[in-house]
Amino acid sequence: SQTIHQWPATLVQPVGSPLSLECTVEGTSNPNLYWYRQAAGRGLQLLFYSVGIGQISSEVPQNLSASRPQDRQFILSSKKLLLSDSGFYLCAWSWTQDTEAFFGQGTRLTVV
Amino acid sequence: SQELEQSPQSLIVQEGKNLTINCTSSKTLYGLYWYKQKYGEGLIFLMMLQKGGEEKSHEKITAKLDEKKQQSSLHITASQPSHAGIYLCGADRETGANNLFFGTGTRLTVIP
Structure with a gap:
């Protein structure tokens, strides 16, 4: 069966610090991968999606970036966090x- | 831009009561998804509807998509405390790529 792992579960970071959130999928190959953000009162918003290694599509301009160094690994990053980056981030696959x-x-x- | 309106925003019901959550779009939907989210956790996929008039059921939850594919409802029969959580409807954008956009959610509380 397929499983998806995302970590860490919670993170408190100061403004201006870097960010790295990791997501890995097991039990499947070449999945489509997604990063979503849920902001209060705004529902879920798609940030990035990837259909293959090294292929990243960005849906909204922002302070974040994504990378897919391996087939089943998806990373969400930022060089300098802003207060507005706070929120609940979800990784997904299909x-x-x-x-x-x-x-x-x-x-x-x-x-x- | 496409938007999904979900109603009600919050719902408090007595255990054993039936309830309905609605999801409405101003444009034809290409795929409609229902997810459940427990606070602070990821999303649990419930059902996907693609055809006008389609209806699916899982245990005590039934989802319908109208013929015009612009409105969906989620109906829970004989609600239980385990049904509590946030219910989100999501839909595919025309561009595909699982580029889902979501409603703002309905917070369901079931009182024992």
């Missing part, structure tokens, strides 16, 4: 672009 996505447990990021 078989194809047309099938449902399965989500990780999420990371609650607080920038102070």
Whole structure:
């Protein structure tokens, strides 16, 4: 069976510090991978998605970047965090672009 | 831009009561997903609807998509405390790539 791991579960970082959130998927190959952010009162928003190694598409301009160094690894990064980066970040995977996505447990990021 | 309106925003019901959550779009949807989120956790996939008039059930939860594919409802029969959480509807953008956009969610509380 397929599993998705996301860590850390919670993170408190000072403004201006770097960020690295990691997500890995097991039990499948060449999954589509996604990073979402949930901001209070705004629902979920897709930040990045990747259909293969090294292929990253960004949906919204922002202070964050994503990378896919390996087939089943997806990393969300920032060089300098802003207060507005606080939120709940979710990683997800899917078989194809047309099938449902399965989500990780999420990371609650607080920038102070 | 496409948006999903979800109603109600919050719902408090007595255990054993039935309830319905609605999700409405101003444009035709290409795929409609229902997820459940427990506070601070990832999303759990419930159901996906793609065809107009489609209806799916899982245990005590039934989801429907109207013929015009602009409105979906999630109905829970004989609610239980385990049903409590945030229910999110999500839909595919025309561009695909599992580029989901989500409603703001409905917070369901079930009182024992």
